[in-house]
Amino acid sequence: MTAQATGRPAAVLVGPMGAGKSTVGRALANALGVAFCDTDDELERRSGRSIPDIFAADGEPAFRRLEAEVVTDVLGRFDGVVSLGGGAVMTDTIREALAGHAVVYLRVGADTGFARVAASDRPLLADPDPRRRYADLLSRREPTYRAVAAVEVDAARNPQTVVDDIRARLQAVRADQ
Numbered sequence: 001m002t003a004q005a006t007g008r009p010a011a012v013l014v015g016p017m018g019a020g021k022s023t024v025g026r027a028l029a030n031a032l033g034v035a036f037c038d039t040d041d042e043l044e045r046r047s048g049r050s051i052p053d054i055f056a057a058d059g060e061p062a063f064r065r066l067e068a069e070v071v072t073d074v075l076g077r078f079d080g081v082v083s084l085g086g087g088a089v090m091t092d093t094i095r096e097a098l099a100g101h102a103v104v105y106l107r108v109g110a111d112t113g114f115a116r117v118a119a120s121d122r123p124l125l126a127d128p129d130p131r132r133r134y135a136d137l138l139s140r141r142e143p144t145y146r147a148v149a150a151v152e153v154d155a156a157r158n159p160q161t162v163v164d165d166i167r168a169r170l171q172a173v174r175a176d177q
């Protein structure tokens, strides 16, 4: 994380694995001319370990504790675009820290989201039936993504279209305030 904060994040992207939070987040930050922070990358940088290693060696609860520390710190002092990990919104302290922020839910269906990450090493998909696991996680988390977001966009489109849509929707929300 390079930028020092003076205000609040320009946008905070949430959604399931493969929604494009990292990809679209970086492009949105470029379009807005602000810095970008992916909290998964930030957690790996600060801990000096990979997320798959943390899951394998210490388990998911230990990962969630580290994630909560990193995300709440970033939300409190970073003024660029922030992308969260796919499960971050399920932690109470993170949901509390998201209140009042420009939270954007990148929505994808289970087939699209899973196809985008099937070949990667996301630890939660290390399962005998990863497609079903993905669909289960998405259906459990979807109400929470919706509840924390000020704006929801269809992320099954090309990244530039998603970026343009987010910018327009955030402007509309701000104009309403």
Ligand SMILES: Nc1ncnc2c1ncn2[C@@H]1O[C@H](COP(=O)(O)OP(=O)(O)OP(=O)(O)O)[C@@H](O)[C@H]1O
Pocket (backbone or CB within 6 Å): 015, 016, 017, 018, 019, 020, 021, 022, 023, 024, 040, 083, 084, 085, 086, 087, 116, 117, 122, 155, 156, 157, 158, 159, 162
């Ligand atoms: N809008 C898009 N159209 C096509 N492919 C995309 C799009 N967004 C992301 N991808 C591709 O999908 C894969 C996953 O994207 P990305 O890592 O940005 O997802 P994520 O939401 O950050 O997932 P995670 O929660 O696991 O970090 C990458 O290979 C990326 O290039």
Ligand SMILES: O=C(O)C1=C[C@@H](O)[C@@H](O)[C@H](O)C1
Pocket (backbone or CB within 6 Å): 016, 017, 040, 051, 084, 085, 086, 087, 088, 122, 123, 124
């Ligand atoms: O959906 C999840 O719970 C996760 C998504 C990734 O972004 C990482 O934060 C990690 O692999 C866990």
Ligand SMILES: [Mg+2]
Pocket (backbone or CB within 6 Å): 021, 022, 023, 038, 040, 083, 084, 085
């Ligand atoms: Mg990501």
